[in-house]
Amino acid sequence: xxxxxxxxxxxxxxxxxxxxxxxxSSSEVHCVYLHSLNQNEAHNEANCKTHFIIENxxxxxxxxxxxxxxxxxxxxxxxxxxxxxxxxxxxxxxxxQVFWNNQVGFDEIKRDDMLKKVLDENNIKYSNYENGLVYxxxxxxxxxxxxxxxxxxxxxxxIEKFNIDLLDIEFNYTPKNNTxxxxxxxxxxxxxxxxxxxDMSLWPVGEKEAYKRLNDxxxxxxxxxxxxxxxxxIDGTSRLxxxxxxxxxxxxxxxxxxxKRNNFELDSNEIGIVKWIDEIVWREFYKNIMFCFPRVSKDxxxxxxxxxxxxxxxxxxxxxxxNGETGFPIIDAAMKQLKTEGWMHNRLRMVxxxxxxxxxxxxxxIGEAFFMCNLMDGDFSSNNGGWQWSSSTGTDAAPYFRIxxxxxxxxxxxxxxLFIKKYISELEDLDAKEIHSPASNIRSHLGYPEQxxxxxxxxxxxxxxxxxxxx
Ligand SMILES: Cc1cc2nc3c(=O)[nH]c(=O)nc-3n(C[C@H](O)[C@H](O)[C@H](O)COP(=O)(O)OP(=O)(O)OC[C@H]3O[C@@H](n4cnc5c(N)ncnc54)[C@H](O)[C@@H]3O)c2cc1C
Numbered sequence: 001x002x003x004x005x006x007x008x009x010x011x012x013x014x015x016x017x018x019x020x021x022x023x024x025s026s027s028e029v030h031c032v033y034l035h036s037l038n039q040n041e042a043h044n045e046a047n048c049k050t051h052f053i054i055e056n057x058x059x060x061x062x063x064x065x066x067x068x069x070x071x072x073x074x075x076x077x078x079x080x081x082x083x084x085x086x087x088x089x090x091x092x093x094x095x096x097q098v099f100w101n102n103q104v105g106f107d108e109i110k111r112d113d114m115l116k117k118v119l120d121e122n123n124i125k126y127s128n129y130e131n132g133l134v135y136x137x138x139x140x141x142x143x144x145x146x147x148x149x150x151x152x153x154x155x156x157x158x159i160e161k162f163n164i165d166l167l168d169i170e171f172n173y174t175p176k177n178n179t180x181x182x183x184x185x186x187x188x189x190x191x192x193x194x195x196x197x198x199d200m201s202l203w204p205v206g207e208k209e210a211y212k213r214l215n216d217x218x219x220x221x222x223x224x225x226x227x228x229x230x231x232x233x234i235d236g237t238s239r240l241x242x243x244x245x246x247x248x249x250x251x252x253x254x255x256x257x258x259x260k261r262n263n264f265e266l267d268s269n270e271i272g273i274v275k276w277i278d279e280i281v282w283r284e285f286y287k288n289i290m291f292c293f294p295r296v297s298k299d300x301x302x303x304x305x306x307x308x309x310x311x312x313x314x315x316x317x318x319x320x321x322x323n324g325e326t327g328f329p330i331i332d333a334a335m336k337q338l339k340t341e342g343w344m345h346n347r348l349r350m351v352x353x354x355x356x357x358x359x360x361x362x363x364x365x366i367g368e369a370f371f372m373c374n375l376m377d378g379d380f381s382s383n384n385g386g387w388q389w390s391s392s393t394g395t396d397a398a399p400y401f402r403i404x405x406x407x408x409x410x411x412x413x414x415x416x417x418l419f420i421k422k423y424i425s426e427l428e429d430l431d432a433k434e435i436h437s438p439a440s441n442i443r444s445h446l447g448y449p450e451q452x453x454x455x456x457x458x459x460x461x462x463x464x465x466x467x468x469x470x471x
Pocket of ligand 1 (some may be wrong): 178237244279280344345347375382384385386387
């Protein structure tokens with residue numbers, strides 16, 4: 001049989017069920033990636049992420065080439081265009097079956113349903129699989145057969161049902177028959193214009209690099225994860241998220257390699273490893289939420305009453321936040337990290353998002369879109385989950401009256417101000433006492449802005465807005 005594998009957010013060979021099953025059942029395997037700048041823009045995909053994907057496609061082409069599997073890039077206008085593009089290549093090459101790995105967003109599911117219809121109408125077989133998740137979204141259910149909307153019971157069930165066969169991912173690829181088709185990644189015109197200022201050397205491309213990052217992290221740092229994960233100046237987290245988001249590494253691979261270093265214990269032994277796996281389960285949890293409650297995919301809050309919140313809109317505050325000029329050093333340093341690295345530390349994602357939605361009282365959807373437009377690891381479900389958590393509009397969200405004070409967060413998690421100094425050079429000579437909230441005369445002397453809002457007043461304003469929305 002001759003088959004087609006459609007790569008989307010799964011740019012890897014390892015633990016790629018679509019590719020593996022195509023290889024098992026077919027003598028000839030062709031691969032395709034549909035490139036659409038329009039669609040990327042419609043979904044707020046960051047320019048740096050598109051750049052990362054293009055470079056990873058080059059690496060994927062090489063890896064597939066070792067097994068005589070060509071990778072063809074095709075231009076597509078948008079998701080509506082995709083099914084016919086797939087049908088066209090299937091017909092042109094006389095292929096008999098199409099394989100792909102699922103995505104959980106509403107538009108993605110709708111696109112795949114259209115594809116299934118087109119393939120059915122043309123009597124072409126297809127098979128689809130999960131993209132490295134341990135459980136298919138929607139399959140873990142509560143006692144009364146509902147999808148989970150709170151993390152802790154979800155995780156409990158996740159562990160209860162777990163058995164090591166769920167991580168049975170080892171597979172030895174062997175060369176397929178030659179297709180006579182040449183890959184085109186290096187000659188394809190992606191029409192990509194670089195507009196970002198991210199230092200791409202932070203994110204070396206390819207599956208081998210991702211795997212190396214995973215093993216280095218597990219060998220050298222994971223045991224200190226619980227201790228180090230909240231301090232943004234310590235490189236205490238794995239920084240694997242861009243690789244997860246584009247599918248260059250699989251979550252099941254990460255969990256398996258972590259378990260190998262923990263006697264295969266999921267919730268005991270090394271606390272750092274247990275906690276790190278927990279975070280990968282959070283990722284799976286948010287994918288479940290998006291799948292089971294598609295409204296969150298459509299700009300709707302999980303907590304329905306919060307549609308009544310009267311969000312403010314102040315263009316100059318918005319610009320100050322985006323540009324890292326709020327006058328709150330920890331917020332500004334975090335926003336600068338986002339621009340220069342295409343990544344922000346998790347603690348600071350929570351702090352900046354909460355400042356945006358509570359102190360500024362701006363609509364979480366605007367912040368969500370801005371993050372997505374700038375994150376190398378932009379992942380719709382995790383980003384949406386994180387924003388809805390921070391704005392108290394989501395599942396399992398922070399209670400609306402528990403609002404992080406950015407100055408306290410700064411003192412607790414960047415005690416000596418080293419993180420702030422790394423990103424705001426104007427403040428590099430300040431001491432640990434002054435740096436979190438410099439006095440007015442120091443600000444004017446250093447050219448650092450005044451605070452754009454009063455923390456106490458803005459906190460009360462947010463609580464009032466949530467109270468009014470509830471009544
Ligand atoms: C407002 C906000 C927006 C976010 N947007 C994204 C996003 O677009 N893409 C994204 O991957 N993560 C997002 N997160 C989650 C988290 O901040 C990042 O996954 C994490 O910072 C990535 O760094 P790391 O790879 O070093 O993580 P590690 O701490 O090493 O964790 C390992 C992996 O677990 C997953 N993970 C960790 N924390 C979370 C979490 N809170 N929720 C879901 N998955 C998690 C990630 O895949 C991560 O790579 C967001 C969080 C918030 C609060």
